[in-house]
Amino acid sequence: MKQVDVTVVGGGLAGMIAAVAIARAGRHVALVAPSWSKPDGRTTALMDQSIRFLERLAIWDRISPNASALSTMQIIDGTKRLLRAPTVAFRAAEIGLEAFGYNMPNTILIAALNDATHSEGNITRIDAVATAVDISDRGVSIALDNGETIESTFVVGSDGRHSMVRESAGIGVKTWSYPQSAMVLNFAHALAHQNVSTEFHTESGPFTQVPLPGNRSSLVWVQKLDEATANAAKSLEELSRLVEDRMQSMLGKVTVEEGVQVWQLSGMTARRFGKGRAALIGEAAHVFPPIGAQGLNLSLRDIISLADILGDRPQQPIEASAGDRFDRKRRIDILSRTASVDLLNRSLLSDFLPVQMLRAAGLHVLSALPPLRNIVMREGIEPGRGFKIRPSIFTEKLRR
Structure with a gap:
């Protein structure tokens, strides 16, 4: 039986980044996932906030020559x-x-993250599949298909849209197509x-x-x-x-x-993004169309928040309410981004003339007003960043 602070279930891009971030925050992490076997010919676009996060994790230098x-x-x-x-x-x-x-290319990103998870002293990689997850107020017990069991004080579900961690935590989902x-x-x-x-x-x-x-x-x-x-x-x-x-x-x-x-x-959002000793990230928490490069960037914001919560006092035991704190911290960002991507996609499909007028008018305003375009650009790469501009500057630019 292995005992760690945090178990991350799922070794996709979000799962590996989460394992590195939480380990760097001072927690001993078990990353439970089978080794990558299938080649991935897709690509990933990461915005400025995500790039700066990978820089802090000392991963970006390995990726940048191929980006x-x-x-x-x-x-x-x-x-x-x-x-x-x-x-x-x-x-x-x-x-x-x-x-x-x-x-x-995803191949470059995966290779860099694989190296980071293997070289990080605070991470124990376990080449196995979770078969059962038991979450209680006292801790988390995870049974593996190799017969082993992992005991931890917190679990991170990064195991996709059919997440076992989410189901074990009793968290429902809303789905649409x-x-x-x-x-x-x-x-x-x-x-x-x-x-x-x-x-x-x-x-x-x-x-x-x-x-x-x-x-x-x-x-x-x-x-x-x-x-x-x-x-x-x-x-x-x-x-x-x-x-x-x-x-x-x-x-x-x-x-x-x-x-x-x-x-x-298709689309999906979990009814909660954290509960008790569990948190959900990536497609275990939210799925929406590949529009506006929001998918993995949203997941990295999940990870930034989670690492802050779990690494707040790394010498102290993780609180039983950490998952609830994570849910409160992430709810507005996830729901607002999901709604905006859904609205944009449906507006393109709509033949309803008023909807077409609103979409055209919105883009016309962005084209004509640089200060508003400035805010939208800042918000697109980091929530809240666009509204840090001083009102006086905004007013002066509009006047000009």
């Missing part, structure tokens, strides 16, 4: 509707940053992307190109279910021509790479 900066993010209305919004460009330099964030699928792929292109990410808003959802190192980009293309099925059956050559056409040839000739993935979109 591409997101210096400009532009939105183009690619619909054929009567009311179309103007193109809006958000430039990191407007808020004093070199980049909003960076996009990187969308009539859409997301196609994810990487492609090479003839022209340089110049660190510009472009999101086309279409009637079926966002079509988002994100830079990668060199003349390569990743793409998240949200489509109607039947459209995604038909496009997934196309050859790479046909798909390349289709992507180039949807990109309006902005990056020249496109060559789609092997590894195209498609899955139906």
Whole structure:
């Protein structure tokens, strides 16, 4: 029987980052997860707040040579509707940053996190699957498929949308689905992307190109279910021509790479994000469409808050109410981000004229008012950051 302060169940990106952060906060951590076996051809875009967090964990230097900066993010209305919004460009330099964030291959991120979890003295990696989780006021007991048992004073559920930790804590979920699928792929292109990410808003959802190192980009293309099925059956050559056409040839000739993935979109939020001696992070807590690079960035904010709570007094036992503190701390951010992504996605699908007018008007205002655009950009990379601007400065900019 192993005894630790905290057990993290689930070894995905969020689980490994959580293990490192909590260990660096002074707690002895057991990371329970089978070793990675499947190659992951996807990419991840991390915003400035997340990058600074990885810097504090001494992980970013290993990743940065293989990441591409997101210096400009532009939105183009690619619909054929009567009311179309103007193109809006958000430039990191407007808020004093070199980049909003960076996009990187998941293989690089996974390798760096694997190294960090293996080299951290406060982490015990256990190559096993949790088969039962018992949470009480006194502590947590976790049975593994290798016959071992782990005793800890706190458990972190990072075990996906079908989380055993969440179920063991008696936490319910709210789920919903969308009539859409997301196609994810990487492609090479003839022209340089110049660190510009472009999101086309279409009637079926966002079509988002994100830079990668060199003349390569990743793409998240949200489509109607039947459209995604038909496009997934196309050859790479046909798909390349289709992507180039949807990109309006902005990056020249496109060559789609092997590894195209498609899955139906759905959403989920847990009724609570922490309870007693348990906390939920990542997809154990929240799932929503891959829009606006919010997924892992939201999970990292979960981890930042959790590490602060568990590392507040590392020499003292973890309180039985730590999970409740975490729930209170994370609730507003998670629910507001989930609602905003859901609203944006549904507004693109809606043929209701007033909804189209509101979306177009909102983008027009952002295009015309730099101070408001400044706030939106700051809020996009770190909640609360946009409203730290002094009101007098905001008023002066509006007057000008």
